[in-house]
Amino acid sequence: MNDRADRRWAEPLATGVALADAQLRLCWINPSLAELLDIGPRSAVGQSLAVLLHQPEWMALAKRALGEPSPLQLRGVDVPSTRGDAGRMDVSMQALPSGELLLEVHALAAPANADTPLSATLRGFAHEVKNPLAGLRGAAQLLQRRIDDEALRSLAGLVIAEADRLATLANRLLRNDGTAARPEPVNIHEQLERLGELLRAEPSGPVIRHDYDPSLPDIQGHADRLLQLLLNLARNALEAGAHTLVLRTRAEPATRLGDRVARMALRVDVIDDGPGVPASLRDTLFEPLVSGRSEGSGLGLALAREIAREHGGELRYTSRPGETAFSLYLPMGHAHD
Known part of the structure; x- marks a missing residue:
């Protein structure tokens, strides 16, 4: 968790993430949070958390969070940037076994007329990744035309479809205009x-075994993002x-999703026969950089939770040796307070 190489895995997260030491001095910050607050990642390291957030009263909350077993949540608070403006964000403070404090900042939806340009670095990455994807797709198409084995043709089709999915994500980044895709x-079963x-x-x-409720209707969402969530869980x-x-898949009545209650929710369970979640990770499993494997990035489940929240849903789990179930809850219809 303290290794610098591990921290680099949090760079793709849209969630703002930072680590502070036991004296509440910033020791690391990811690019997303640095961009949200308009600060330089290197110059921020070593500064007090109060300077970072411009909210002196939050220092008392941060000190309290260091001694709490569960994270402290701040919903819909105004977090100023060095530009002088402020964005509404959800903030989570979680004590880690290392004695550090993990800070998560989720930017809430901006007004439709807000100007939220994508960072040049991310746009450059999206542009550059399209060329190898096009080459990959072209090679798969040639293979698909030249081979007679139906199973191999199907595999080539999978490569083409995945290349198209990644190209769609890259195009979405390049077309970014400050508004979310519609x-x-x-169809969750698809x-x-x-x-x-x-x-x-x-x-x-x-x-792989299936246990579907075929009567479930379509939901509103983004198919490529939900597929990525499910891939991460699997x-x-x-x-x-x-x-x-x-x-x-099941329908789940009267389900709390964040601060609201859905009269009916879609529940998708990914159940495995693995050894179960270690007790030491159960309280922080969805936090960025937390992994039960020495070579793990601790990124997959954090991204999965992020995608669930993008869809107004929640990601939960139950675990015992031989049966672990990750459950995705998505609203069907409107939710109420």
Whole structure:
């Protein structure tokens, strides 16, 4: 957790993340939070958390969080930047076993007329990644035309579809105009079937079982993002030692999603037969940089939770040796306070 190489894995997160030491001095900050607050990551290191957030009264909360087993949550607070403006954000403060304080900052939706340009670095990455994706897609198309084996043709089709999905994400970044992509109807079972195809194409793919409720309607969302969430959950389970996955869907009445209650929610369970979540990680499992494997980045579950929240949903889990279930809850229809 304290290793600098591990921290680099948090750079792709849209969530702002920082670490402070036991004296509440900033010891690391990711690019997203630096950009939100308009500060230089290097110049910020060593400064007091009060200077970073411009809120002296939050120092008392941060000191309290260092001694609490559960994270402290601040909802919809105004966090100023060095430009003098302020954005509304959700802030979480979580004590880590290392004695450090993990700070998470989620920027809330800006007004439709807000000017929120994408960083030049991220735009450059999105532009550059399109060229190898085009080459990958072209090679897969040639293979698909030249081979007669239907199974191999299907695998080439998977490569083409995944290249298209990543190209769509890159184009979305390049077209960024400060507004989110419009949600569309998504059939969650189609995404789960797609997940199964991708996992079975891997060299040591798992046994996959389905337990669907076919009566469930489409939901509003982003198919590519939800597929990425499900991939992260499945790969996390396989990397932890699971051999069998059960993909289950159900309707869940009167479900609390954040600060609101959905009269009806869609629940998607990814259940594995792995060894279970270690007790030492259960309170911080969804936090960035937290991993149960020495080579793990601690990024997959944090990104999965981020995508769930983008859709107005929640990600939860239950675990015991031999059965761990990650459950994605998504609203169906309108939620109320």
